[in-house]
Amino acid sequence: MSSSVQDRLRSSSAEPLPVVIIGNGPSGICLSYLLSGHTPYVRPDAVHPHPLLQRKLAEAPGVSILDQDLDYLSEGLEGRCESPVALLFDALLRPDTDIGANMESVLTWKREKQRAVPHLVLGRNLPGGAWHSIEGSMVTLSQGQWMGLPDLQVKDWMQKKRRGLRNSRATAGDIAHYYKDYVTKKGLSRNFVSGAVVTAVQWGVSEPGSSGLPDSEPLFQVSGFLTSQDQSRRPFSLCARNVVLATGTFDSPARLGIPGEALPFVHHELSALEAAVRTGTVGPGSDPVLIVGAGLSAADAVLLARHYNIPVLHAFRRPVDDPGLVFNQLPKMLYPEYHKVHQMMREQAALAPSPYAGYCSLPEHQLLLFKAGGQAVLQDPQGGQAVFAVSLALVLIGSHPDLSFLPGAGAALAMDPEQPLSARRNPIEVDPFTYQSTQQEGLYAVGPLAGDNFVRFVQGGALAAASSLIKKESGRPP
Numbered sequence: 001m002s003s004s005v006q007d008r009l010r011s012s013s014a015e016p017l018p019v020v021i022i023g024n025g026p027s028g029i030c031l032s033y034l035l036s037g038h039t040p041y042v043r044p045d046a047v048h049p050h051p052l053l054q055r056k057l058a059e060a061p062g063v064s065i066l067d068q069d070l071d072y073l074s075e076g077l078e079g080r081c082e083s084p085v086a087l088l089f090d091a092l093l094r095p096d097t098d099i100g101a102n103m104e105s106v107l108t109w110k111r112e113k114q115r116a117v118p119h120l121v122l123g124r125n126l127p128g129g130a131w132h133s134i135e136g137s138m139v140t141l142s143q144g145q146w147m148g149l150p151d152l153q154v155k156d157w158m159q160k161k162r163r164g165l166r167n168s169r170a171t172a173g174d175i176a177h178y179y180k181d182y183v184t185k186k187g188l189s190r191n192f193v194s195g196a197v198v199t200a201v202q203w204g205v206s207e208p209g210s211s212g213l214p215d216s217e218p219l220f221q222v223s224g225f226l227t228s229q230d231q232s233r234r235p236f237s238l239c240a241r242n243v244v245l246a247t248g249t250f251d252s253p254a255r256l257g258i259p260g261e262a263l264p265f266v267h268h269e270l271s272a273l274e275a276a277v278r279t280g281t282v283g284p285g286s287d288p289v290l291i292v293g294a295g296l297s298a299a300d301a302v303l304l305a306r307h308y309n310i311p312v313l314h315a316f317r318r319p320v321d322d323p324g325l326v327f328n329q330l331p332k333m334l335y336p337e338y339h340k341v342h343q344m345m346r347e348q349a350a351l352a353p354s355p356y357a358g359y360c361s362l363p364e365h366q367l368l369l370f371k372a373g374g375q376a377v378l379q380d381p382q383g384g385q386a387v388f389a390v391s392l393a394l395v396l397i398g399s400h401p402d403l404s405f406l407p408g409a410g411a412a413l414a415m416d417p418e419q420p421l422s423a424r425r426n427p428i429e430v431d432p433f434t435y436q437s438t439q440q441e442g443l444y445a446v447g448p449l450a451g452d453n454f455v456r457f458v459q460g461g462a463l464a465a466a467s468s469l470i471k472k473e474s475g476r477p478p
Contacts, residue, residue, distance in 0.1 A: 016217075016219050016239040016240055016241055017118060017119060017120060017238060017239070017240045017241070018117050018118050018119060018240070018241050018242060018469070018473050019035060019117055019118070019119035019120075019240060019241070019242045019243075019244060019469055019473075020119065020120050020122065020220070020222050020238055020240040020242075020243050020244070021119060021120065021121040021122065021243075021244040021246055022122050022198050022201070022222070022243065022244065022245055022246060022247055022405075023121075023122075023123060023129060023244075023245065023246030023247035023248060023447070024121050024122070024123025024125070024126075024127050024128070024129050024192060024194070024246075025123075025128060025129025025130060025179075025246065025247075025248050025447065026128075026129070026149060026179060026447070026455045026458055026459070027246040027248070027446040027447030027452075027458040027459075027461065027462055028121045028123065028129070028244075028246040028446075028447075029121075029127060029128075029149060029179060029182060029183060029188070030149050030150065030458070030459045030462035030463075031244060031246065031446060031462040031465055031466055032119065032121050032183075032188050032191050032192070033149065033150060033151075033186055033188060033462075034066070034150075034462060034463065034466035034470075035116065035117045035119050035466055035469065035470070036116050036186075036187070036188060036191065037111050037112050037113045037114070037115045037116035038109050038110075038111055038150070038151070038186070039064045039066060039109065039110050039111070039112045039115055040064060040065045040066065040092070040107045040108075040109055040150070040463075041062070041063075041064055041065070041107065041108050041109075041110060042057050042061070042065070042092075042106055042107060042108075043106055043107065043108045044061070044062075046106035046107075047106075048091070048092075048095055048106050049095050049096050049103070050077070050091060050095070050096075052076050053073065053076075053077065053088075053091060056072065056073055057073070057106070065089075065092065065107070065463070066115075066463070066466060066467045066470060067467075070084075070085050070088065070433045070463070070464060070467060071084070071433050073088055074087060074088035077091060079091075080454075080457075081452065081454070081457045081460075082451065083432060083450075083451065083452055083457060083460055083461065084432055084433070085432065085433060085435075085460040085461065085463060085464040086452055086457040086458070086459070086460030086461060087457075087460065088460060088463075089459050089460040089463045090456050090457060090459070090460060092105065092106055092107050093105050093107065093150065093456075093459070094146070094456070097146070107150075109150065109151045115470055115474075117469055117470055117473045119191055120191055120192075120193060120238070121188075121191050121192045121193065122193050122196035122198055122222070122224070123192065123193070123194055123196060124194075124195065124196065124197055125194065126176075126180050126194050127179055127180050127182075127183040127188075127192050127194070128175075128176045128177075128178075128179030128180050129179075129248060130248055133271065146454070146455060146456040147170060147175050147178070147455050147456075148178075149179070149182055149459065150459065151186075152182055152185065152186070154170060154175070154178060157178050157181065157182075158170070158174065158178075193226070195226050195227040195228065196224060196225075196226055196236070197224050197225055197226075197227060198222060198223070198224040198405045199223055199224045199225065199405050200221075200222075200223040200224070200405050201220060201221070201222050201223075201243060201405050201406055201407075202220065202221045202223075202407070203218065203219075203220045203221075203243075203440060203442070203443070204218045204219075205218065205219050205220070205221045205239065217241065219239045219240060219241060220239065220240045220241070220242070220243045220442065220443070221237060221238070221239055222237070222238045222239075222240060222243060223235070223236070223237045223238075224236060224405070241442060241473075242442045242443070242444065242469060242472070243442065243443050243444070244443075244444040244445070244446060244465060245403070245410075245428070245443070245444065245445040245446070245449050246445075246446050246447050246449070247401060247402070247403070247447075247449065248401065248447055248448050248449070252399060252400045252401065252402040253268035253269060253395070253396075253398075253399045253400075254268075254395075254397045254398040254399055254400060255268065255395065256292070256367060256395055256397070258367060258368060258369050258370070259369040259370070260369050260370030260371055260372075261370060261395070263370050263371075263372060265370075265374050265390070265391070265392055265393055266370055266393045266395065267392065267393065267394055267395070268394070268395050268396070269394075269396075270297060270300055270301050270304070270394065270396065272392070272394060273289065273301055273304055273305065273392065273394055274304070276391075276392055277304075277308055277310070281391065281392065282305075282308075282310050282391045282392055283308070283309075283310060284308070284309040284310060284311075284358075286310065286311070286391040287311070287374060287389045287390050287391040288310075288311035288312055288313045288358075288360070288388075288390055288391065289301075289305050289310055289311070289312055289313070289390065289391060289392045289393070289394065290313045290315065290376050290388065290390040290392070290393040290394065291305070291312060291313070291314050291315070291394050291396065292315050292316065292367055292393065292394065292395045292396065292397060293316060293394075293395065293396040293397045293398075294316035294317075294318055294325055294326075294345070295326055295396065295397070295398065296326055296338065297396040297398075298314070298316070298394075298396040298397075299327075299337075299338050299341040299342075301394050301396055302314055302341050302344070302359070303337055303341065306358070306359065309358065310358070311358040311359070311360075312358065312359045312360065313360050313362060313376075313388055313390065314344075314345065314359065314360065314361050314362060315362040315365045315367060315378055316345075316362070316363060316364075316365070317364060317365070317366060318363070318364070319363055319364055320342075320345050320346045320361070320363045321346070325342070326338075327339060327341070327342035344356050344359055344361060345361045345363065346361075347361075362378060362380075364380070364381040365378045365379065365380055365381075366378065366379045367379075367395075368385065370393060371387075374389055374390050374391060375387055375388070375389060375390070376388045376390050376393060400420070400421070400422065401421060401423065401448070401449055403421065403449075409421070410428065412439060413428045413429065413437055413439050413440065413443075413445070414426045414427065414428060414429065415427060415428075415429040423448035423449060423451065423453060424451075424453065427445075427448070427449060427450055427451035428445040428449050428450055428451075430444070430445050430450050430461075432464075433464055434464055434465065434467070434468035435450055435461045435464045435465040435468070436465070436468060444465045444468075444469075445461075446458060446461035446462055446465055447461060
């Protein structure tokens with residue numbers, strides 16, 4: 001961390017920052033890159049395969065994408081995302097990638113220092129965010145080429161590291177290293193503060209030194225503490241004209257809300273299984289590990305346990321043939337390991353002969369409670385109850401964003417303020433072409449908090465927010 005960043009964090013009366021970004025995952029990194037003066041232009045010799053988009057791009061040769069009408073450019077685009085700007089930026093970075101094309105990006109990047117907007121990126125972890133908390137050998141859901149950020153392809157980075165993609169996909173460890181390396185290679189490190197925990201964001205505060213004058217600009221106050229290697233905490237407080245929420249959704253694992261869920265053998269993160277394997281708490285001769293859930297995290301846990309020959313009880317509420325299961329949305333050729341888990345879920349029911357030794361599937365089962373001593377009580381579809389002895393229980397049923405640092409935990413910002421904020425079902429409501437909150441001027445949300453749930457699409461939100469912020473700051477009087 002540079003001395004100027006340290007000074008700003010120590011002082012609560014410093015000149016307000018134009019932008020503070022909370023979260024240093026892919027969304028925050030991409031936004032920092034754009035706010036640092038890196039500007040996308042269409043290459044003069046490029047021809048986009050989408051005829052309508054190509055015609056629109058040709059109407060403004062030599063004009064940065066940041067300066068163009070994103071609403072106009074994105075109109076008519078279709079794809080795997082509901083955000084029009086996400087589809088636009090993805091189409092410019094990876095033309096026709098959904099149909100298997102491997103075309104070069106139509107963009108070229110120029111560093112224009114006069115466009116740079118001073119900002120800080122605050123994150124609990126190293127740059128890359130939650131990717132540093134995922135077991136490193138896990139393979140990414142998305143193809144490796146879709147995990148990349150602007151102007152540094154994952155495959156090129158991996159070739160220099162003498163690493164290779166596995167079935168077109170990368171490991172979580174490689175991607176975490178890539179994001180950390182990206183920040184260094186692109187000269188963004190001076191903007192990043194790791195070990196920063198935000199505890200409060202307030203808006204409407206007066207500019208420091210204004211004495212509350214009526215014409216003073218209302219600001220955001222961002223407060224929290226910095227953690228050091230010795231676990232000591234040092235408080236900080238910043239004032240900013242704009243705040244961008246980029247924290248993702250992995251902060252708070254979802255819970256069942258049943259008795260005994262706080263017992264020491266019950267966990268809500270895959271890392272608990274990894275730790276138990278390392279310490280020898282679980283092994284081939286132990287009681288089975290109970291894995292609760294039918295999503296990809298639960299499937300990862302099944303795969304990890306099977307790798308170490310640890311017996312598994314796999315309980316989930318849905319029928320195995322439920323079309324809503326995520327496995328039915330993944331191509332078998334790209335994701336053979338997940339389809340193998342789905343096959344096990346179908347073929348190995350509790351009372352059937354075992355084609356998979358050490359694995360037992362419990363479809364349409366509801367977990368009722370945990371008891372001390374490693375016991376789990378489950379209810380079958382007919383209402384019958386059974387007690388299972390388990391060595392470890394992993395409840396992997398999703399996660400929620402932790403916005404406890406916002407007033408009301410951010411509930412008023414959601415599309416439906418009466419329902420819990422959820423990245424997939426009830427994200428923060430933003431303007432689709434600026435990603436500014438519809439409820440609070442100067443507050444932005446990008447990534448999963450705004451409903452964009454894949455790395456390839458979170459970059460569109462960063463583009464929209466950067467375009468808005470650069471225009472806003474450039475229009476301020478000197």
